[in-house]
Amino acid sequence: MSIALRVGNREETIAALMSGETDLAVMGRPPVAPDVVSEPIGPNPHLLVVPPGHRLLEGAVTADRLGAETFLLRERGSGTRILTERFLDESLGGRPYDSVELGTNETIRQGVMAGLGVAILSGNTVLGEVATGRLAVARAPGLPIVRQWFVVHLAGRPVVPAAATLARFVVENRARVLPDASTQMG
Template structure:
Protein backbone atom coordinates (compact mmCIF):
# COMPACT_ATOMS: atom_id res chain seq x y z
CA UNK A 1 0.00 0.00 0.00
CA UNK A 2 1.14 3.50 -0.80
CA UNK A 3 -1.28 5.88 0.94
CA UNK A 4 -0.10 9.26 2.19
CA UNK A 5 -0.72 11.19 5.40
CA UNK A 6 -2.71 13.65 3.30
CA UNK A 7 -5.02 10.85 2.09
CA UNK A 8 -5.45 9.62 5.67
CA UNK A 9 -6.30 13.15 6.78
CA UNK A 10 -8.88 13.58 4.00
CA UNK A 11 -10.49 10.20 4.69
CA UNK A 12 -10.61 10.82 8.44
CA UNK A 13 -12.27 14.21 7.86
CA UNK A 14 -14.88 12.56 5.61
CA UNK A 15 -15.47 10.00 8.36
CA UNK A 16 -15.93 12.80 10.90
CA UNK A 17 -18.29 14.94 8.81
CA UNK A 18 -20.04 12.18 6.79
CA UNK A 19 -19.96 14.63 3.91
CA UNK A 20 -17.51 15.34 1.12
CA UNK A 21 -18.78 18.92 0.94
CA UNK A 22 -18.26 19.61 4.65
CA UNK A 23 -14.91 17.82 4.60
CA UNK A 24 -13.80 20.02 1.68
CA UNK A 25 -14.87 23.16 3.54
CA UNK A 26 -13.04 22.21 6.72
CA UNK A 27 -9.90 21.21 4.81
CA UNK A 28 -10.07 24.33 2.60
CA UNK A 29 -10.04 22.14 -0.50
CA UNK A 30 -12.35 21.87 -3.48
CA UNK A 31 -14.97 19.11 -3.58
CA UNK A 32 -13.36 17.46 -6.64
CA UNK A 33 -9.97 17.43 -4.86
CA UNK A 34 -11.47 15.65 -1.86
CA UNK A 35 -13.32 13.18 -4.09
CA UNK A 36 -10.10 12.37 -5.97
CA UNK A 37 -8.17 11.79 -2.74
CA UNK A 38 -10.96 9.52 -1.46
CA UNK A 39 -10.92 7.51 -4.70
CA UNK A 40 -7.11 7.18 -4.66
CA UNK A 41 -7.25 6.03 -1.03
CA UNK A 42 -10.10 3.57 -1.71
CA UNK A 43 -8.24 2.09 -4.70
CA UNK A 44 -5.62 0.71 -2.32
CA UNK A 45 -8.16 -1.53 -0.57
CA UNK A 46 -10.08 -4.48 -1.98
CA UNK A 47 -12.94 -3.87 0.46
CA UNK A 48 -15.21 -0.79 0.16
CA UNK A 49 -14.61 1.96 2.74
CA UNK A 50 -17.79 3.93 2.01
CA UNK A 51 -21.19 3.48 0.47
CA UNK A 52 -23.76 5.93 -0.87
CA UNK A 53 -27.33 5.60 0.37
CA UNK A 54 -29.99 8.15 -0.63
CA UNK A 55 -27.20 10.42 -1.90
CA UNK A 56 -25.46 10.42 1.49
CA UNK A 57 -22.05 8.91 2.20
CA UNK A 58 -21.67 6.33 4.97
CA UNK A 59 -18.70 4.35 6.23
CA UNK A 60 -18.80 0.60 5.92
CA UNK A 61 -17.80 -1.50 8.93
CA UNK A 62 -14.36 -1.86 7.37
CA UNK A 63 -14.29 1.87 6.67
CA UNK A 64 -14.91 2.65 10.35
CA UNK A 65 -11.96 0.45 11.33
CA UNK A 66 -9.73 2.23 8.80
CA UNK A 67 -10.95 5.62 10.06
CA UNK A 68 -9.94 4.65 13.61
CA UNK A 69 -6.55 3.50 12.38
CA UNK A 70 -6.17 6.73 10.39
CA UNK A 71 -6.88 8.81 13.51
CA UNK A 72 -4.23 6.88 15.45
CA UNK A 73 -1.65 7.34 12.69
CA UNK A 74 -2.38 11.07 12.37
CA UNK A 75 -2.08 11.53 16.12
CA UNK A 76 1.25 9.72 16.16
CA UNK A 77 2.50 11.84 13.25
CA UNK A 78 1.54 14.98 15.17
CA UNK A 79 3.43 13.71 18.22
CA UNK A 80 6.53 13.24 16.05
CA UNK A 81 6.24 16.81 14.77
CA UNK A 82 5.81 18.12 18.30
CA UNK A 83 8.81 16.15 19.58
CA UNK A 84 10.96 17.55 16.79
CA UNK A 85 9.93 21.11 17.56
CA UNK A 86 10.36 20.60 21.31
CA UNK A 87 13.86 19.23 20.73
CA UNK A 88 14.65 22.45 18.84
CA UNK A 89 13.31 24.48 21.78
CA UNK A 90 10.20 25.69 19.93
CA UNK A 91 6.63 26.02 21.18
CA UNK A 92 4.15 23.47 19.89
CA UNK A 93 0.50 22.62 20.44
CA UNK A 94 -2.81 24.44 20.02
CA UNK A 95 -3.91 27.99 20.78
CA UNK A 96 -7.71 28.01 21.13
CA UNK A 97 -9.63 31.25 20.77
CA UNK A 98 -13.34 32.07 20.57
CA UNK A 99 -14.34 35.34 18.93
CA UNK A 100 -17.63 37.24 18.72
CA UNK A 101 -18.65 37.45 15.09
CA UNK A 102 -17.73 41.11 14.54
CA UNK A 103 -14.36 40.34 16.10
CA UNK A 104 -13.35 38.55 12.91
CA UNK A 105 -12.37 42.01 11.63
CA UNK A 106 -10.03 42.45 14.62
CA UNK A 107 -8.60 39.17 15.91
CA UNK A 108 -6.69 37.91 12.83
CA UNK A 109 -4.44 40.99 12.92
CA UNK A 110 -3.56 40.28 16.56
CA UNK A 111 -2.73 36.65 15.69
CA UNK A 112 -0.88 36.68 12.37
CA UNK A 113 2.50 37.89 13.63
CA UNK A 114 2.50 35.47 16.55
CA UNK A 115 1.60 32.51 14.34
CA UNK A 116 4.33 33.46 11.87
CA UNK A 117 6.88 33.33 14.70
CA UNK A 118 5.82 29.88 15.93
CA UNK A 119 5.42 27.27 13.19
CA UNK A 120 4.64 24.53 15.72
CA UNK A 121 1.46 26.19 16.98
CA UNK A 122 -1.91 25.25 15.53
CA UNK A 123 -4.61 27.92 15.80
CA UNK A 124 -8.21 26.89 16.52
CA UNK A 125 -10.48 29.95 16.25
CA UNK A 126 -14.26 29.75 16.61
CA UNK A 127 -16.21 32.77 15.35
CA UNK A 128 -19.74 32.88 16.76
CA UNK A 129 -22.15 35.06 18.75
CA UNK A 130 -21.43 36.45 22.20
CA UNK A 131 -23.46 33.89 24.15
CA UNK A 132 -21.63 30.96 22.58
CA UNK A 133 -18.28 32.67 23.17
CA UNK A 134 -19.12 33.03 26.87
CA UNK A 135 -20.27 29.39 26.97
CA UNK A 136 -16.96 28.18 25.54
CA UNK A 137 -15.09 30.19 28.16
CA UNK A 138 -17.31 28.81 30.94
CA UNK A 139 -16.67 25.23 29.80
CA UNK A 140 -12.90 25.86 29.66
CA UNK A 141 -12.81 24.98 25.95
CA UNK A 142 -10.60 27.92 24.94
CA UNK A 143 -7.53 29.79 26.11
CA UNK A 144 -8.87 33.25 25.28
CA UNK A 145 -12.03 34.96 24.06
CA UNK A 146 -12.47 38.26 22.23
CA UNK A 147 -15.51 40.27 23.34
CA UNK A 148 -16.68 43.88 23.42
CA UNK A 149 -18.95 43.40 26.45
CA UNK A 150 -17.60 41.72 29.57
CA UNK A 151 -19.55 38.66 30.77
CA UNK A 152 -20.74 39.63 34.24
CA UNK A 153 -21.55 36.01 35.16
CA UNK A 154 -17.85 35.05 34.98
CA UNK A 155 -14.73 36.18 36.77
CA UNK A 156 -12.23 36.98 34.04
CA UNK A 157 -8.91 38.63 33.46
CA UNK A 158 -8.87 41.10 30.60
CA UNK A 159 -6.51 42.89 28.26
CA UNK A 160 -7.91 45.78 26.23
CA UNK A 161 -6.90 45.66 22.58
CA UNK A 162 -8.59 48.65 20.93
CA UNK A 163 -11.75 50.80 21.01
CA UNK A 164 -15.04 49.58 19.57
CA UNK A 165 -17.41 52.23 18.18
CA UNK A 166 -20.98 51.66 16.98
CA UNK A 167 -22.81 54.07 14.66
CA UNK A 168 -26.24 54.22 13.05
CA UNK A 169 -25.68 53.52 9.34
CA UNK A 170 -27.76 53.51 6.19
CA UNK A 171 -26.86 52.91 2.57
CA UNK A 172 -25.18 55.63 0.56
CA UNK A 173 -28.45 56.74 -1.07
CA UNK A 174 -30.52 56.87 2.11
CA UNK A 175 -32.31 60.08 3.07
CA UNK A 176 -33.59 60.35 6.63
CA UNK A 177 -35.60 63.48 5.89
CA UNK A 178 -34.27 65.13 9.03
CA UNK A 179 -31.15 67.19 9.63
CA UNK A 180 -31.14 66.97 13.41
CA UNK A 181 -29.53 64.35 15.59
CA UNK A 182 -32.44 63.54 17.93
CA UNK A 183 -32.57 59.81 18.84
CA UNK A 184 -36.34 60.05 18.13
CA UNK A 185 -35.33 59.67 14.48
CA UNK A 186 -34.99 55.96 15.19
CA UNK A 187 -38.76 55.73 15.67
CA UNK A 188 -39.23 56.46 11.97
CA UNK A 189 -36.58 54.15 10.53
CA UNK A 190 -36.93 50.43 9.75
CA UNK A 191 -34.25 48.81 11.89
CA UNK A 192 -32.28 45.66 11.23
CA UNK A 193 -31.28 43.64 14.29
CA UNK A 194 -28.72 40.94 15.01
CA UNK A 195 -29.96 37.69 16.56
CA UNK A 196 -30.55 37.14 20.29
CA UNK A 197 -27.26 36.46 22.07
CA UNK A 198 -25.34 38.99 19.95
CA UNK A 199 -23.34 41.65 21.77
CA UNK A 200 -24.11 44.18 19.02
CA UNK A 201 -27.83 43.58 19.50
CA UNK A 202 -27.50 43.92 23.27
CA UNK A 203 -25.73 47.28 22.90
CA UNK A 204 -28.28 48.51 20.34
CA UNK A 205 -31.25 47.48 22.51
CA UNK A 206 -29.74 49.18 25.56
CA UNK A 207 -29.45 52.48 23.63
CA UNK A 208 -33.07 52.21 22.47
CA UNK A 209 -34.29 51.37 25.99
CA UNK A 210 -32.26 54.18 27.60
CA UNK A 211 -34.00 56.66 25.29
CA UNK A 212 -37.43 55.03 25.79
CA UNK A 213 -37.97 54.62 22.07
CA UNK A 214 -40.59 52.51 20.33
CA UNK A 215 -38.98 51.45 17.09
CA UNK A 216 -39.89 49.50 13.96
CA UNK A 217 -38.00 46.22 13.78
CA UNK A 218 -37.80 45.29 10.11
CA UNK A 219 -35.42 42.30 10.07
CA UNK A 220 -33.41 40.00 12.32
CA UNK A 221 -30.26 38.47 10.83
CA UNK A 222 -27.65 36.11 12.22
CA UNK A 223 -24.38 37.78 11.28
CA UNK A 224 -22.88 41.24 11.06
CA UNK A 225 -22.07 40.60 7.40
CA UNK A 226 -25.72 39.75 6.65
CA UNK A 227 -26.87 42.94 8.39
CA UNK A 228 -24.37 44.97 6.38
CA UNK A 229 -25.58 43.50 3.09
CA UNK A 230 -29.20 44.21 4.04
CA UNK A 231 -28.35 47.83 4.84
CA UNK A 232 -26.43 48.14 1.55
CA UNK A 233 -29.52 46.83 -0.28
CA UNK A 234 -31.67 49.52 1.32
CA UNK A 235 -33.73 47.21 3.51
CA UNK A 236 -33.24 49.38 6.56
CA UNK A 237 -30.81 50.89 9.04
CA UNK A 238 -28.79 49.44 11.87
CA UNK A 239 -26.48 50.41 14.72
CA UNK A 240 -23.29 48.64 13.71
CA UNK A 241 -19.64 48.37 14.80
CA UNK A 242 -17.39 50.65 12.77
CA UNK A 243 -14.71 47.95 12.57
CA UNK A 244 -16.52 46.01 9.82
CA UNK A 245 -17.51 49.01 7.68
CA UNK A 246 -14.19 50.43 6.48
CA UNK A 247 -14.45 49.80 2.74
CA UNK A 248 -18.16 50.59 2.49
CA UNK A 249 -17.76 53.93 4.28
CA UNK A 250 -14.66 54.97 2.32
CA UNK A 251 -16.43 54.03 -0.95
CA UNK A 252 -19.58 55.88 0.22
CA UNK A 253 -21.73 52.77 -0.21
CA UNK A 254 -22.73 53.26 3.42
CA UNK A 255 -23.00 56.44 5.43
CA UNK A 256 -23.17 57.28 9.10
CA UNK A 257 -26.44 58.85 10.23
CA UNK A 258 -25.62 61.40 12.98
CA UNK A 259 -27.54 60.71 16.17
CA UNK A 260 -26.99 62.30 19.57
CA UNK A 261 -25.43 59.73 21.92
CA UNK A 262 -23.70 57.87 19.11
CA UNK A 263 -21.20 56.42 18.60
CA UNK A 264 -21.64 53.96 21.42
CA UNK A 265 -18.18 53.15 22.74
CA UNK A 266 -16.91 49.92 24.23
CA UNK A 267 -13.56 48.14 23.89
CA UNK A 268 -12.38 45.01 22.18
CA UNK A 269 -11.01 42.91 25.03
CA UNK A 270 -9.07 39.68 25.17
CA UNK A 271 -10.40 37.81 28.22
CA UNK A 272 -9.61 34.55 29.99
CA UNK A 273 -11.03 32.82 33.04
CA UNK A 274 -9.45 34.00 36.29
CA UNK A 275 -8.91 30.43 37.47
CA UNK A 276 -7.39 29.19 34.21
CA UNK A 277 -3.81 27.98 34.28
CA UNK A 278 -2.39 29.38 31.07
CA UNK A 279 -0.32 27.00 28.95
CA UNK A 280 3.17 28.07 27.80
CA UNK A 281 1.62 28.89 24.41
CA UNK A 282 -1.10 31.06 25.97
CA UNK A 283 1.46 32.83 28.17
CA UNK A 284 3.68 33.47 25.15
CA UNK A 285 0.72 34.87 23.20
CA UNK A 286 -0.23 37.20 26.05
CA UNK A 287 3.34 38.52 26.19
CA UNK A 288 3.31 38.99 22.40
CA UNK A 289 0.11 41.07 22.54
CA UNK A 290 1.36 43.24 25.40
CA UNK A 291 4.57 43.97 23.49
CA UNK A 292 3.07 44.45 20.01
CA UNK A 293 -0.42 45.87 20.55
CA UNK A 294 0.47 49.48 19.73
CA UNK A 295 2.34 48.47 16.57
CA UNK A 296 -0.53 46.28 15.33
CA UNK A 297 -3.08 49.06 15.86
CA UNK A 298 -0.90 51.61 14.06
CA UNK A 299 -0.18 49.24 11.18
CA UNK A 300 -3.69 47.91 10.55
CA UNK A 301 -6.19 50.29 12.13
CA UNK A 302 -4.84 53.78 11.42
CA UNK A 303 -8.08 54.51 9.48
CA UNK A 304 -10.22 54.03 12.58
CA UNK A 305 -9.94 57.57 13.94
CA UNK A 306 -11.26 59.14 10.73
CA UNK A 307 -14.80 58.40 11.83
Protein backbone atom coordinates in the same frame (compact mmCIF):
# COMPACT_ATOMS: atom_id res chain seq x y z
CA MET B 1 -0.58 22.02 18.83
CA SER B 2 -3.73 23.23 17.13
CA ILE B 3 -5.15 26.74 16.95
CA ALA B 4 -8.72 27.44 15.85
CA LEU B 5 -10.38 30.80 15.35
CA ARG B 6 -14.11 30.87 16.00
CA VAL B 7 -16.53 33.74 15.69
CA GLY B 8 -19.52 33.76 18.00
CA ASN B 9 -21.87 36.03 19.82
CA ARG B 10 -21.42 37.07 23.42
CA GLU B 11 -23.39 34.15 24.91
CA GLU B 12 -21.52 31.58 22.80
CA THR B 13 -18.15 33.11 23.66
CA ILE B 14 -18.81 33.12 27.40
CA ALA B 15 -20.07 29.52 27.25
CA ALA B 16 -16.94 28.45 25.34
CA LEU B 17 -14.69 30.12 27.95
CA MET B 18 -16.59 28.46 30.81
CA SER B 19 -16.45 24.99 29.25
CA GLY B 20 -12.75 25.22 28.46
CA GLU B 21 -13.47 24.92 24.74
CA THR B 22 -11.88 28.37 24.29
CA ASP B 23 -8.68 29.44 26.01
CA LEU B 24 -8.74 33.05 24.89
CA ALA B 25 -11.39 35.42 23.55
CA VAL B 26 -11.53 38.88 22.05
CA MET B 27 -14.79 40.45 23.09
CA GLY B 28 -16.48 43.78 23.56
CA ARG B 29 -17.33 43.59 27.24
CA PRO B 30 -15.85 41.09 29.69
CA PRO B 31 -18.47 39.11 31.60
CA VAL B 32 -19.13 39.70 35.28
CA ALA B 33 -19.37 35.91 35.66
CA PRO B 34 -17.41 33.79 35.21
CA ASP B 35 -14.36 35.46 36.73
CA VAL B 36 -12.01 36.46 33.93
CA VAL B 37 -8.73 38.27 33.41
CA SER B 38 -9.12 40.95 30.74
CA GLU B 39 -6.81 43.39 29.01
CA PRO B 40 -8.21 46.31 26.97
CA ILE B 41 -6.84 46.48 23.43
CA GLY B 42 -8.65 49.42 21.89
CA PRO B 43 -11.84 51.38 21.34
CA ASN B 44 -14.95 49.72 19.98
CA PRO B 45 -17.17 52.55 18.68
CA HIS B 46 -20.72 51.58 17.73
CA LEU B 47 -22.12 53.65 14.89
CA LEU B 48 -25.38 54.09 13.01
CA VAL B 49 -24.65 52.73 9.54
CA VAL B 50 -26.86 53.50 6.56
CA PRO B 51 -26.61 53.14 2.78
CA PRO B 52 -25.00 56.08 0.94
CA GLY B 53 -27.53 58.85 0.24
CA HIS B 54 -29.86 57.70 3.03
CA ARG B 55 -32.33 60.23 4.47
CA LEU B 56 -30.72 60.06 7.95
CA LEU B 57 -27.58 61.65 6.51
CA GLU B 58 -29.46 64.95 6.05
CA GLY B 59 -30.63 67.12 8.93
CA ALA B 60 -30.96 66.33 12.61
CA VAL B 61 -31.67 62.73 13.54
CA THR B 62 -34.61 62.87 15.94
CA ALA B 63 -36.41 60.13 17.81
CA ASP B 64 -39.27 60.32 15.29
CA ARG B 65 -36.88 59.88 12.36
CA LEU B 66 -35.11 56.97 14.09
CA GLY B 67 -38.45 55.35 14.93
CA ALA B 68 -39.45 55.40 11.26
CA GLU B 69 -36.50 53.16 10.32
CA THR B 70 -36.23 49.39 10.16
CA PHE B 71 -33.27 48.23 12.24
CA LEU B 72 -31.26 45.18 11.23
CA LEU B 73 -30.30 43.34 14.42
CA ARG B 74 -27.94 40.53 15.34
CA GLU B 75 -29.39 37.38 16.91
CA ARG B 76 -30.36 37.14 20.57
CA GLY B 77 -27.27 36.68 22.73
CA SER B 78 -25.24 39.17 20.73
CA GLY B 79 -23.63 42.06 22.61
CA THR B 80 -24.25 44.34 19.61
CA ARG B 81 -27.95 43.50 19.73
CA ILE B 82 -28.12 44.22 23.47
CA LEU B 83 -26.41 47.58 22.93
CA THR B 84 -28.71 48.44 19.99
CA GLU B 85 -31.89 47.54 21.88
CA ARG B 86 -30.81 49.64 24.88
CA PHE B 87 -29.97 52.59 22.63
CA LEU B 88 -33.31 52.37 20.80
CA ASP B 89 -35.31 51.95 24.02
CA GLU B 90 -33.66 55.07 25.46
CA SER B 91 -33.81 57.09 22.23
CA LEU B 92 -37.41 56.20 21.43
CA GLY B 93 -38.69 56.35 25.00
CA GLY B 94 -39.84 52.74 24.87
CA ARG B 95 -41.85 53.18 21.65
CA PRO B 96 -41.88 50.15 19.35
CA TYR B 97 -39.71 50.03 16.22
CA ASP B 98 -39.45 47.73 13.24
CA SER B 99 -36.59 45.27 13.17
CA VAL B 100 -35.28 42.35 11.18
CA GLU B 101 -32.99 39.77 12.78
CA LEU B 102 -29.95 38.69 10.78
CA GLY B 103 -27.30 36.29 12.03
CA THR B 104 -23.95 37.95 11.34
CA ASN B 105 -22.32 41.34 10.97
CA GLU B 106 -21.57 40.48 7.33
CA THR B 107 -25.25 39.76 6.62
CA ILE B 108 -26.23 43.01 8.32
CA ARG B 109 -23.66 45.02 6.32
CA GLN B 110 -24.98 43.49 3.10
CA GLY B 111 -28.57 44.17 4.19
CA VAL B 112 -27.81 47.83 4.90
CA MET B 113 -26.04 48.19 1.54
CA ALA B 114 -29.09 46.62 -0.15
CA GLY B 115 -31.41 49.13 1.55
CA LEU B 116 -33.21 46.63 3.80
CA GLY B 117 -32.71 48.83 6.87
CA VAL B 118 -30.15 50.57 9.03
CA ALA B 119 -27.99 49.16 11.82
CA ILE B 120 -25.82 49.97 14.77
CA LEU B 121 -22.54 48.11 14.34
CA SER B 122 -19.01 48.27 15.64
CA GLY B 123 -17.02 50.73 13.55
CA ASN B 124 -14.30 48.09 13.30
CA THR B 125 -16.65 45.87 11.29
CA VAL B 126 -17.53 48.57 8.73
CA LEU B 127 -14.18 50.37 8.18
CA GLY B 128 -13.72 49.02 4.65
CA GLU B 129 -17.28 49.68 3.50
CA VAL B 130 -17.26 53.24 4.86
CA ALA B 131 -13.84 53.95 3.31
CA THR B 132 -15.04 52.77 -0.11
CA GLY B 133 -18.40 54.55 0.10
CA ARG B 134 -20.53 51.40 0.20
CA LEU B 135 -21.83 52.39 3.67
CA ALA B 136 -22.19 55.73 5.41
CA VAL B 137 -22.29 56.76 9.06
CA ALA B 138 -25.27 58.83 10.23
CA ARG B 139 -24.77 61.17 13.18
CA ALA B 140 -27.35 60.73 15.91
CA PRO B 141 -27.62 61.91 19.52
CA GLY B 142 -25.98 59.39 21.83
CA LEU B 143 -23.76 57.92 19.11
CA PRO B 144 -21.15 56.72 18.77
CA ILE B 145 -21.32 54.53 21.83
CA VAL B 146 -17.66 53.83 22.52
CA ARG B 147 -16.82 50.69 24.40
CA GLN B 148 -13.54 48.78 24.46
CA TRP B 149 -12.31 45.56 22.90
CA PHE B 150 -10.70 43.17 25.39
CA VAL B 151 -8.55 40.05 25.30
CA VAL B 152 -10.09 37.72 27.90
CA HIS B 153 -9.30 34.41 29.55
CA LEU B 154 -10.74 32.59 32.55
CA ALA B 155 -9.17 33.50 35.88
CA GLY B 156 -7.60 30.60 37.73
CA ARG B 157 -7.20 28.45 34.63
CA PRO B 158 -3.73 28.18 33.09
CA VAL B 159 -3.49 29.64 29.59
CA VAL B 160 -1.86 27.33 27.06
CA PRO B 161 1.44 28.74 25.72
CA ALA B 162 0.11 29.39 22.19
CA ALA B 163 -2.83 31.39 23.57
CA ALA B 164 -0.56 33.30 25.96
CA THR B 165 1.75 34.19 23.06
CA LEU B 166 -1.17 35.34 20.93
CA ALA B 167 -2.62 37.43 23.78
CA ARG B 168 0.76 39.05 24.42
CA PHE B 169 1.15 39.83 20.69
CA VAL B 170 -2.32 41.37 20.45
CA VAL B 171 -1.81 43.53 23.57
CA GLU B 172 1.69 44.66 22.55
CA ASN B 173 0.58 45.42 18.97
CA ARG B 174 -2.90 46.73 19.71
CA ALA B 175 -2.58 49.80 17.45
CA ARG B 176 -1.67 47.63 14.44
CA VAL B 177 -4.04 44.79 15.26
CA LEU B 178 -7.03 47.04 15.96
CA PRO B 179 -7.00 50.42 14.22
CA ASP B 180 -8.98 53.12 16.03
CA ALA B 181 -12.21 53.15 13.98
CA SER B 182 -13.50 56.20 15.85
CA THR B 183 -10.84 58.39 14.21
CA GLN B 184 -11.52 56.96 10.76
CA MET B 185 -15.26 57.56 10.68
CA GLY B 186 -14.91 61.28 9.90
